[in-house]
Amino acid sequence: MTAKKGDPLVEGFTPLLQSSHDLRMLWDQTLHWISINFLGIAIAATVGAIIIAALYGIRMLGLRLCRNDGMRGHWPAIIGRAVARTNLFFIVMLAARLVSGYARPPEAIDTTVRFLFTVAAAIQGAIWVRELIIGAVEQRAGSDEASTSLGSAVGIIRLLVSVICFAIAILLILDNMGVNTTGLVASLGVGGIAIGLAAQGVFSDLFAALSILFDKPFRRGDSIGWDQTTGTVEEIGLKTTRVRSVTGEEVVISNANLLNKEVRNLARLPRRRVVLAIGVIYQTSPETCRRIPEIVEEIVSGVEHAQLFRCGMTGFGASSLDFEVLVDVMSDEFAIFARARHEVCVGILERFAKEAIEFAYPTQTTFTAAPDGTMIMPYPDHAIVPVMPAEN
Structure with a gap:
């Protein structure tokens, strides 16, 4: 039996024969x-x-x-x-x-x-x-x-x-x-x-997470604040960041939304500043007002980690002579800051009590005049004059 060109059997073996030849x-x-x-x-x-x-x-x-x-x-x-x-x-x-x-x-x-x-x-x-x-x-x-x-x-x-x-x-x-x-x-x-x-919303938060990764505005464990929220970063995820607020609850915010806000990183402060407003009564003598900055400096110098930045009189209030006290606490830990602020406040309270310096509180004094226009204080005893009803 002779194979002829066009035979299906021959055509099927042709590629194999060609490969073998190559x-x-x-x-x-x-x-x-x-x-x-x-x-x-x-x-x-x-x-x-x-x-x-x-x-x-x-x-x-x-x-x-x-x-x-x-x-x-x-x-x-x-x-x-x-x-x-x-x-x-x-x-x-x-x-x-x-x-x-x-x-x-x-x-x-x-x-x-x-x-x-x-x-x-x-x-x-x-x-x-x-x-x-x-x-x-x-x-x-x-x-x-x-x-x-x-x-x-x-x-x-x-x-x-x-x-x-x-x-x-x-x-x-x-x-x-x-x-x-x-x-x-x-x-x-x-x-x-x-x-x-x-998935643009997901990718937006994902790229925000990558921005946090590269730019490092904060890390886990940092204390941060934005708007009215302050807390400690507990977790930075692909979509959200979880912050434990100072009031105890967990705040969850999307990464993109968080980076669009003005974030304050409180963990990177080389120092924290205490701002106190003090008001003393108007009866305080000028000599005592001059001594108040010296008294405050002595108090602050005895508090650990605290350093007085400035203390002085700022103006005349409605019912007080106003002073401003600025104290720097040389630590980035909030616990140390709170303890130093407490010691400064209590120290001022104790020393002012010893120096007989009175704190002012909102008061109002009423001055009256007699029928002839003479200022009198307080009212003398006067008979009560009955009010006659109007005639019809």
């Missing part, structure tokens, strides 16, 4: 190339081995840098971690690409080496860029992610950076293979815009 031709070309370029191939293999050993040594050096506890969180450790992630397949293909021109391989082998090098370089480049970006983010956030309470945000950054880097690497590989990636890129762009519009 492999046989490649094998023959390889043997011929080795037979006539043996010395060049040996030199190229030696140089390639040296290159591989050198690159592997650099990889081990990077591994040592990223394991050094003293360099952790610094750029040498970040670069070392990226170098340590160098793939052995990339090292081999880089060495093969560098020496392939000297060995003058057949076109089929050279094309295969170029293609494999392109794949390895694209993937390795994505790995390097990913490690450098994530290392920079972790350096900015701090080596201990728990201290910023934004470990989940850093995890999201890792995922996004990984997806973007490897997506670009795949597109580069497909483009080098001759695939038209224009439509794919356009589809990814349209899909990204649609997702962004659908």
